Amino acid sequence: MSRAKKAHSRKRRREAAVHRSAPAKPRIDAARRRVAVVKVSLMGVAVLGFGAALGLSRAYYAGHPKKPLQPLSAPRRYVQIVRQNLLEAGIVAPAQAPPGAATASS
Amino acid sequence: MNTLHRFRSMGCQVVVAGATGAEASAIERLFARRDHAFSRFIATSELNGVNRRAGRLTLVSAGFARMVELALLAARETGGLIDPTLGQALESAGYDRDFAALEDDPGPAGPSMPSGLRDLVLRGRLLEIPPAVRLDLNGVVKSRTVDDALCLLSANGYVSAGGDLASHGPLSVALPDSEAVQLVMGGLATSGSDRRCWRRGGMLQHHLIDPRTGRPAHSPWELVTVCGRTCLGADIAAKAAFLLGHEGPEWLDDKAMPGRFLTADGTVITNQSWRQSLREHACI
Numbered sequence: 001m002s003r004a005k006k007a008h009s010r011k012r013r014r015e016a017a018v019h020r021s022a023p024a025k026p027r028i029d030a031a032r033r034r035v036a037v038v039k040v041s042l043m044g045v046a047v048l049g050f051g052a053a054l055g056l057s058r059a060y061y062a063g064h065p066k067k068p069l070q071p072l073s074a075p076r077r078y079v080q081i082v083r084q085n086l087l088e089a090g091i092v093a094p095a096q097a098p099p100g101a102a103t104a105s106s
Numbered sequence: 107m108n109t110l111h112r113f114r115s116m117g118c119q120v121v122v123a124g125a126t127g128a129e130a131s132a133i134e135r136l137f138a139r140r141d142h143a144f145s146r147f148i149a150t151s152e153l154n155g156v157n158r159r160a161g162r163l164t165l166v167s168a169g170f171a172r173m174v175e176l177a178l179l180a181a182r183e184t185g186g187l188i189d190p191t192l193g194q195a196l197e198s199a200g201y202d203r204d205f206a207a208l209e210d211d212p213g214p215a216g217p218s219m220p221s222g223l224r225d226l227v228l229r230g231r232l233l234e235i236p237p238a239v240r241l242d243l244n245g246v247v248k249s250r251t252v253d254d255a256l257c258l259l260s261a262n263g264y265v266s267a268g269g270d271l272a273s274h275g276p277l278s279v280a281l282p283d284s285e286a287v288q289l290v291m292g293g294l295a296t297s298g299s300d301r302r303c304w305r306r307g308g309m310l311q312h313h314l315i316d317p318r319t320g321r322p323a324h325s326p327w328e329l330v331t332v333c334g335r336t337c338l339g340a341d342i343a344a345k346a347a348f349l350l351g352h353e354g355p356e357w358l359d360d361k362a363m364p365g366r367f368l369t370a371d372g373t374v375i376t377n378q379s380w381r382q383s384l385r386e387h388a389c390i
Contacts, residue, residue, distance in 0.1 A: 079179070082179060083179060085335050085336055085339060086179060086180070086183055086336075086342065087183050087334065087342065087343055087361045087363065088335040088336075088339060088361075088362075088363075089334065089335065089361070089364060089383070090289070090291050090293060090294070090335050090339075090364070091291040091333065091383055091387055092287045092288065092289060092290065092294075092333045092364050092383045092384060092387070093276075093287070093288040093290050093383070093384060093387035094287070094384055094387075094388055095285075095287055095288050096278060096288055097278045098278060098286070099278045099279055100264075100277055100279075101264055101266050101279050101280070102266070102279060102280040102281075103269050103270075103271050103279055103282070103295065103296045103331060104269050104282055104296055104301065
């Protein structure tokens with residue numbers, strides 16, 4: 001085959017290849033769109049899953065605080081009862097039997 | 107009630123009556139835990155840890171915070187007479203080791219130490235004591251532990267630790283001068299200068315510090331016995347009445363708390379509430 005013929009056939013093959021690749025571009029764009037949709041969907045599912053897990057753990061996990069944190073101190077009722085009882089009188093009566101116990105200075 | 111369980115804790119003998127074996131063990135453990143947390147003479151106690159951090163904010167255990175809260179409540183109710191910030195004053199007077207190891211010393215006692223009560227801050231479990239102040243919670247820990255131990259008894263019985271006593275059910279109790287009285291309800295506590303005393307430079311010292319002077323109190327009474335609804339209340343009132351001197355009987359009457367005062371020469375004085383309680387409950 002002569003040189004001119006070879007060059008001509010190469011040119012024709014190139015043109016044919018260009019012709020074949022022209023309809024592939026919309027297919028790549030479509031694939032890219034699908035990938036983007038899948039990515040967004042996966043991210044959405046992950047965010048929703050995290051939110052649901054957070055909500056569920058708040059509601060059901062024993063160690064998670066279920067209400068706003070309060071400073072740790074004696075409950076008000078406890079303090080109230082102790083204050084009420086602190087300096088209140090007990091009852092003594094004349095001894096009815098020999099002593100079973102003794103009080104001495106501490 | 108006949109079963110007596112005895113052990114030593116907090117520098118005194120503890121007697122428990124009417125407890126099952128398990129209850130007696132639980133009570134012994136309770137005393138050991140409290141002693142370990144609040145003793146000035148155990149280097150690793152939480153109290154000593156807190157005292158070492160004087161001047162800085164410290165996160166204390168819930169139990170410790172509750173005891174400090176009680177001590178502050180006692181201080182408020184007694185106008186500052188029961189003061190938990192007098193640990194340094196006690197040490198200055200010479201009470202710097204376990205009482206059993208304390209000996210008379212010809213050297214003088216240290217200087218008087220002021221109260222740091224005004225600058226003590228407790229917010230929840232965060233505690234800050236002023237620099238150079240040392241806490242001593244003995245004014246509430248022992249009697250509170252007696253009350254807590256009594257709660258562990260399922261049947262009639264009593265718990266006694268040193269002078270502090272609380273009982274489920276009526277109990278005949280020997281008083282310091284060999285008289286006896288029936289404790290019908292509540293707790294009975296005796297405070298005084300006759301037992302925990304020692305000498306520094308020939309001067310008699312004892313463990314009841316007057317916060318107004320920062321030194322062992324001068325009181326006309328040797329022993330004061332008070333009956334309260336709880337042992338804690340009785341102990342706080344007995345110490346306050348001792349520190350108040352001649353005003354003690356009247357102060358107790360204002361609170362309708364029965365009190366009995368013994369002087370060094372053996373004279374017994376009872377306040378109106380004591381006599382009234384004996385009269386009203388003579389036929390129980």
